[in-house]
Amino acid sequence: xxxxxxxxxxxxxxxxxxxxxxxxxxxxxxxNLDTAALEKEFYVLSRRLHPxxxxxxxxxxxTWSVEQSSMLNDAYRTLKDPIKRTxxxxxxxxxxxxxxxxxxxxxxxSTGELKKQVVPPDLLEEVFExxxxxxxLSAQKKLGEDDPAMLEEIGKAKLSLEEKYDALLNELxxxxxxWDKSIDSGTETDRPKILDKMLDVLxxxxxxxxxVRDVNxxxx
Amino acid sequence: xxxxxxVGIDLGTTNSLVAYMQGDSxxxxxxxxxxxxxxxxxxxxxxxxxxxxxxxxxxxxxxPERAVYSVKRLMGRGLEDIQDELKLFPFQLASDLxxxxxxxxxxxxxxxxxxxxxxxxxxxxxxxxERFFGAPVTQAVITVPAxxxxxxxxxxKDAGRIAGLNVLRxxxxxxxxxxxxxxxxxxxxxxxxxDLGGGTFDISILKLHDGIFEVISTNGDTHLGGDDxxxxxxxxxxxxxxxxxxxxxxxxxxxxGEAVARIRKAVIEAKIALSSxxxxxxxxxxxxxxxxxxxxxxxxxxxxxxxIIDRTVVPCKQALKDAGLKPEQIDExxxxxxxxxxxxxxxxxxxxFGRRPHTDLNPDEVVALGAAVQANILGGASEITKEMLLLxxxxxxxxxxxxxxxxxxxxxxxxTIPASATQYYTTQVDGQTNVAxxxxxxxxxxxxxxxxxxxxxxxxxxxxxxxxxRIEVKFLIDANGILRVSAREQRSGQEAEIxxxxxxxxxxxxxxxxxxxxxxxxxxxxxxxxVIEARREADTILTALAKGKKNQAWQELTNDERRNVExxxxxxxxxxxxxxxxxxxxxxxxxxxxxxxxxxxxxxxxVSTALKGKAMDEADTDLxxxxxxxxxxxxxxxx
Numbered sequence: 001x002x003x004x005x006x007x008x009x010x011x012x013x014x015x016x017x018x019x020x021x022x023x024x025x026x027x028x029x030x031x032n033l034d035t036a037a038l039e040k041e042f043y044v045l046s047r048r049l050h051p052x053x054x055x056x057x058x059x060x061x062x063t064w065s066v067e068q069s070s071m072l073n074d075a076y077r078t079l080k081d082p083i084k085r086t087x088x089x090x091x092x093x094x095x096x097x098x099x100x101x102x103x104x105x106x107x108x109x110s111t112g113e114l115k116k117q118v119v120p121p122d123l124l125e126e127v128f129e130x131x132x133x134x135x136x137l138s139a140q141k142k143l144g145e146d147d148p149a150m151l152e153e154i155g156k157a158k159l160s161l162e163e164k165y166d167a168l169l170n171e172l173x174x175x176x177x178x179w180d181k182s183i184d185s186g187t188e189t190d191r192p193k194i195l196d197k198m199l200d201v202l203x204x205x206x207x208x209x210x211x212v213r214d215v216n217x218x219x220x
Numbered sequence: 221x222x223x224x225x226x227v228g229i230d231l232g233t234t235n236s237l238v239a240y241m242q243g244d245s246x247x248x249x250x251x252x253x254x255x256x257x258x259x260x261x262x263x264x265x266x267x268x269x270x271x272x273x274x275x276x277x278x279x280x281x282x283x284p285e286r287a288v289y290s291v292k293r294l295m296g297r298g299l300e301d302i303q304d305e306l307k308l309f310p311f312q313l314a315s316d317l318x319x320x321x322x323x324x325x326x327x328x329x330x331x332x333x334x335x336x337x338x339x340x341x342x343x344x345x346x347x348x349x350e351r352f353f354g355a356p357v358t359q360a361v362i363t364v365p366a367x368x369x370x371x372x373x374x375x376x377k378d379a380g381r382i383a384g385l386n387v388l389r390x391x392x393x394x395x396x397x398x399x400x401x402x403x404x405x406x407x408x409x410x411x412x413x414x415d416l417g418g419g420t421f422d423i424s425i426l427k428l429h430d431g432i433f434e435v436i437s438t439n440g441d442t443h444l445g446g447d448d449x450x451x452x453x454x455x456x457x458x459x460x461x462x463x464x465x466x467x468x469x470x471x472x473x474x475x476x477g478e479a480v481a482r483i484r485k486a487v488i489e490a491k492i493a494l495s496s497x498x499x500x501x502x503x504x505x506x507x508x509x510x511x512x513x514x515x516x517x518x519x520x521x522x523x524x525x526x527x528i529i530d531r532t533v534v535p536c537k538q539a540l541k542d543a544g545l546k547p548e549q550i551d552e553x554x555x556x557x558x559x560x561x562x563x564x565x566x567x568x569x570x571x572x573f574g575r576r577p578h579t580d581l582n583p584d585e586v587v588a589l590g591a592a593v594q595a596n597i598l599g600g601a602s603e604i605t606k607e608m609l610l611l612x613x614x615x616x617x618x619x620x621x622x623x624x625x626x627x628x629x630x631x632x633x634x635x636t637i638p639a640s641a642t643q644y645y646t647t648q649v650d651g652q653t654n655v656a657x658x659x660x661x662x663x664x665x666x667x668x669x670x671x672x673x674x675x676x677x678x679x680x681x682x683x684x685x686x687x688x689x690r691i692e693v694k695f696l697i698d699a700n701g702i703l704r705v706s707a708r709e710q711r712s713g714q715e716a717e718i719x720x721x722x723x724x725x726x727x728x729x730x731x732x733x734x735x736x737x738x739x740x741x742x743x744x745x746x747x748x749x750x751v752i753e754a755r756r757e758a759d760t761i762l763t764a765l766a767k768g769k770k771n772q773a774w775q776e777l778t779n780d781e782r783r784n785v786e787x788x789x790x791x792x793x794x795x796x797x798x799x800x801x802x803x804x805x806x807x808x809x810x811x812x813x814x815x816x817x818x819x820x821x822x823x824x825x826x827v828s829t830a831l832k833g834k835a836m837d838e839a840d841t842d843l844x845x846x847x848x849x850x851x852x853x854x855x856x857x858x859x
Binding site for chain 2: 043046047050051052053055056066067069070071073074076077
C-alpha cells in the first residue's frame with residue numbers, strides 16, 4: 001500500500017505525512033526495483049499531485065500539492081537511481097554514510113589537512129603505481145616533455161579502474177539480492193552484515209570513481 | 221472560478237507577446253496597431269508620457285536618452301554583474317547607485333528599476349488583451365529563460381505584480397515552446413528545444429509521454445543572443461568609421477547616441493536581410509553630412525558570427541550529457557527564437573544533433589503560444605489540455621555556504637520541480653539565538669563563484685547549550701523555480717523566524733509601492749480606459765465622416781440614407797463626452813453600420829480614380845480614411 005495522498009471519500013489532496021520514499025510509492029523496502037513500474041507510478045501520481053492541477057484550488061490545497069509533489073519528485077529521483085537508492089536505504093536503516101564523509105571533508109577543510117582516505121586493500125598495489133605515474137606525468141608536463149609509453153600505462157590503468165567500477169555495481173547488486181531475501185523471509189539477523197557489506201562496496205566504488213576523475217584531470 | 225482570461229505572456233528581450241487559447245488552439249493577441257509583436261522598448265515622450273512598443277521605437281533614434289531596450293538583460297542583477305553589459309548597451313544608470321542595491325535606469329529625468337520597466341511592457345500587453353476581450357485581465361502565465369536564476373525569476377514575478385497581474389506560473393521558454401509544438405502532435409519521444417533569442421540562449425531536452433512533458437535536462441546562457449551579434453556588427457562599424465572617416469563615435473557616446481542608434485538599426489536590418497540574401501548593404505547618415513556605407517557578404521557575416529554561435533555548443537553538449545543521451549537518441553529538434561532564422565545557426569544545430577530541425581512554427585511566436593497553452597492547463601476547464609502536464613526542472617544547483625567558503629549542494633541541477641531538501645543546523649556558542657545561512661545557486665565549488673541568492677537569519681532559537689538546538693531548515697523550489705524556505709527548532713518545536721535579505725531583489729514592500737495599478741482599482745481603471753478609448757474611436761469616425769461628406773460618394777446616397785447617417789452622427793456626438801461606455805460603443809457601432817455603404821462607394825470611387833490613372837498612393841489615402849479604417853494613432857499612456 002502506498003501512503004495516503006488523497007482523501008478516500010472526496011479524492012482531494014491531503015497534507016503529506018512523513019513517510020519514507022518506498023512507502024510513498026507503496027513499494028516494499030527492497031532494492032531490486034522495477035524501474036518501469038516506478039516511472040509509471042510517478043506519472044500517475046504527478047497527474048494528481050502537481051501544483052498545475054491545483055492552480056484554481058484554495059491556498060491550503062495548493063500548499064499541500066506543492067509539498068506532496070516535491071516529495072514525489074524527491075522520492076522518484078532517489079529511487080530510480082541504483083546508487084542513490086542504496087544510499088537512501090542505508091540511511092533509513094541508520095547507517096550514516098554521507099554525514100560521516102561530509103564531517104570528514106569539513107574537518108579536513110577547516111584544518112587544512114588532506115583528507116586521508118583508506119585505500120581498499122585489493123587496490124593498494126594498483127593505486128600506488130598509478131600515483132607514481134601521475135606524479136611523473138605532472139613533472140613531465142611542467143618540463144613540456146611527453147612520454148607516450150607512460151601515457152599508455154596510465155590509459156591501461158584507467159581502463160582497468162573503469163572495469164572495476166562496473167564490477168563493483170554488480171557486487172552491489174549481489175548484496176541487493178541478499179537484502180531482498182532477508183525482507184521476504186523476515187529474518188533480521190543477517191541484515192547488519194549485509195548493510196555493512198553494501199557500505200563497503202559503495203565506499204570502494206566512490207574511491208575508484210575519484211581515482212578515475214583524477215586520472216581524467218591529469219590527462220587533460 | 222472564471223478562467224476565461226488567463227493569458228500567456230512571452231516577455232522577451234527584444235519583443236514581447238500576449239496569447240490566449242481560442243477554442244482548441246493558441247493565438248497571439250495583436251496590439252492596436254494590428255501587430256503581434258510588441259517591441260520591449262519603453263520611452264518617455266516630451267511630456268513624460270510613457271510610450272511602449274512600436275510607438276517607442278522612434279525614440280531610440282530621436283532621443284536615445286529617453287528610451288530603453290533589452291532591459292531583460294538587467295533583471296535580477298546587481299551593479300557588479302553588469303559591467304560587460306554597460307560597455308555594449310546604452311543603459312544609463314542612476315547616478316546615486318550603490319553596490320548591492322537594485323539597479324535603477326535613467327529614462328529622461330526619471331529612474332526606473334528593471335522590474336518596473338518590464339512592468340510597463342507587461343501593462344501594454346495586458347491592455348492589448350483587455351481591449352481584445354473587452355474585459356479586465358488579471359491573471360497570467362509569464363515565460364522566462366530556462367536558465368534564469370532565482371533572482372531573475374523573482375524580478376520577473378515582481379514585474380508582473382507591478383503591472384497588476386497575478387502571475388499564476390513562470391514557465392521556462394523552451395518548455396513553453398514544446399507545449400505549443402506538442403499540442404497537435406500526440407506523440408511520444410525525446411525532443412530537443414534550441415532557443416536562441418534576442419538576449420538569451422536555452423537548450424532543453426524533454427521526454428514526451430502521453431501528454432506529460434518531462435524535462436530531462438536544461439542548460440544555457442542568459443547573456444547570449446541576437447543582441448551580441450548586433451553589438452559585434454556595431455563594433456565593426458565603429459572601427460570602420462574611425463579608420464575610414466576619422467570619426468571616433470566611441471569617444472563621445474553621449475553626443476553620438478543618435479548616430480550609434482542609427483548604426484544599430486542598420487546592422488539589424490542587414491542581419492535580417494542576410495538570412496535570405498547573399499549580401500546586404502549598410503548605408504547610415506552620420507553627423508556632419510558624412511555617410512557610412514559598406515556591403516557585407518553572407519560569407520563575411522557567417523565568419524564574424526561564428527564565435528558567438530559557437531558559444532551555444534558547450535551548453536548543448538552538457539545538456540545531452542546530463543540527460544545521459546547521445547545525439548542519435550533524439551527524435552526531434554525544435555527551433556525557437558528569432559536568431560534561429562540565421563541559416564548558419566540552423567546548420568550548427570543540424571550538425572550537433574544530426575537531424576534537420578523543425579521550423580514549421582514561427583520562432584517569434586511559439587513561446588507565447590506555449591504560454592497560452594500552459595495558461596489553459598492552469599485554468600483547468602478545457603478538454604484539449606486535460607491530459608497535458610509539464611514537469612520542469614531547476615536549471616541550477618542550490619547550495620549552502622559551509623565552512624571554508626565552500627558550496628555544499630543540496631538540490632542538484634536538473635532536479636524535477638517542485639523539489640526540496642532538508643538541512644539541520646545547530647548553534648556554536650551557548651545561548652546563541654540566531655543562525656545565519658547563506659544560500660547560493662550555481663555549479664561552482666566555491667561560494668564566491670556561485671550566485672548569492674539570499675542570506676537568511678534564523679531568529680528566535682531558544683537559548684540552549686551550544687550544539688543542543690536542532691534546527692530543521694527546509695528548502696523548497698516551487699513550480700516556478702523560485703526558492704522558499706521554512707525552519708523549525710526540533711527540540712522545542714518552535715518555528716524559527718526567517719529574515720530574508722534577497723541579494724539583488726525588491727522587498728515585498730518596495731513592490732507594493734511600485735504597483736502601477738492597485739488591484740482594488742483595476743476594475744475602475746479599466747472602465748475609465750474603455751471610455752477614453754471609445755471616445756477616441758468616436759472622434760476618429762466623426763472626423764472620417766466629415767471628410768466623407770465632402771466626397772462625391774455622399775451625394776450618391778439616398779436622402780433617407782443621408783438623413784439616417786446624420787441622425788446617428790448627432791446621437792454619437794451627444795453621448796461621446798459622457799461616461800457611459802456602452803452608450804458610446806452602441807452609438808459608434810450604429811454609425812459604423814449606417815456608413816457602410818458610404819464607405820463602399822468611396823472605395824469604388826477611389827478604385828476607379830486609381831484606374832483613371834490617379835496616383836495609387838492618393839487612392840490609398842482615400843481608402844485609409846474611410847470610416848472603416850483602424851485607429852490612426854498609436855495608443856497613448858494614461859498616467
